[in-house]
Amino acid sequence: MRRMFRDIAGVTAVEFALVAPVFMMFMFLIIDGARVVWTYQTLQEVAASSARCAALGSTGCKTSSEVKDYAVARAAATGVKLTTGAVTLTPATTCSLVAGMTRVTIASSYQGATTKLLPSSISTLTTESCFPTAS
Numbered sequence: 001m002r003r004m005f006r007d008i009a010g011v012t013a014v015e016f017a018l019v020a021p022v023f024m025m026f027m028f029l030i031i032d033g034a035r036v037v038w039t040y041q042t043l044q045e046v047a048a049s050s051a052r053c054a055a056l057g058s059t060g061c062k063t064s065s066e067v068k069d070y071a072v073a074r075a076a077a078t079g080v081k082l083t084t085g086a087v088t089l090t091p092a093t094t095c096s097l098v099a100g101m102t103r104v105t106i107a108s109s110y111q112g113a114t115t116k117l118l119p120s121s122i123s124t125l126t127t128e129s130c131f132p133t134a135s
Contacts, residue, residue, distance in 0.1 A: 004128075006013045021128065027065050028114060029114055030083065030111075032098060032113050032114040033039055034080070035112055036088075036110065036112060036122055036125070039080055039125060040125050040127065042079075042080045043075070043080065043106050043108060043125055043127045044127045045078075046071050046074045046075045046078075046080075046082070046106060047071070047104045047105070047106045047127050047129035048129040048131070050067055050070055050071040050074065050087070050089075050095075050104040051060040051102050051103060051129045051130055051131040053067060053070055054067040054089055054102045054104065054131070055091075055101075055132060055134055056131075057134060065084070067104070068087045068099075069084065070083070070087065071104065071106065072084055072087070072129075073085075080108075082108055083108075085098065086106055086108045087106055088104070088105040088107075089102070089103070090102070090103040090104075090114065091123055091133065092133060093130075095130035096130070098130075098132075100129065100133050101130040101132055101133060102131050102133045103128055103129070103131065104130075105126070105127070105128040105129045106127050107124055108126075109123060109124050109125075110122055110123065110125045111123070
């Protein structure tokens with residue numbers, strides 16, 4: 001019996017079995033956290049470019065539905081799924097106490113790998129951007 005307690009063969013495998021699940025969980029949390037930040041940054045860029053397009057009245061951004069389609073296409077080009085229902089256009093509004101602005105708000109649902117497994121408060125990513133309306 002003493003010989004069995006002094007035998008150290010397999011200790012590394014047991015230690016790895018104890019540490020590996022925790023290590024992998026942290027790795028996946030870091031990766032999913034980076035995905036959340038990347039998706040939010042992409043939505044922010046889409047909102048800014050859509051607000052600019054709408055405010056300037058560029059070709060393809062003359063109506064509300066065209067602006068929403070522009071935002072969906074811009075998001076799809078970067079790999080983010082977005083629906084027209086997630087995009088809200090508010091022309092001739094006030095942003096940060098400045099009148100005469102065009103606002104685009106995007107509220108998109110987000111579901112990452114870890115939000116399915118762990119309780120998370122991140123279920124919707126919301127961003128908005130304003131651009132001065134062209135005269």
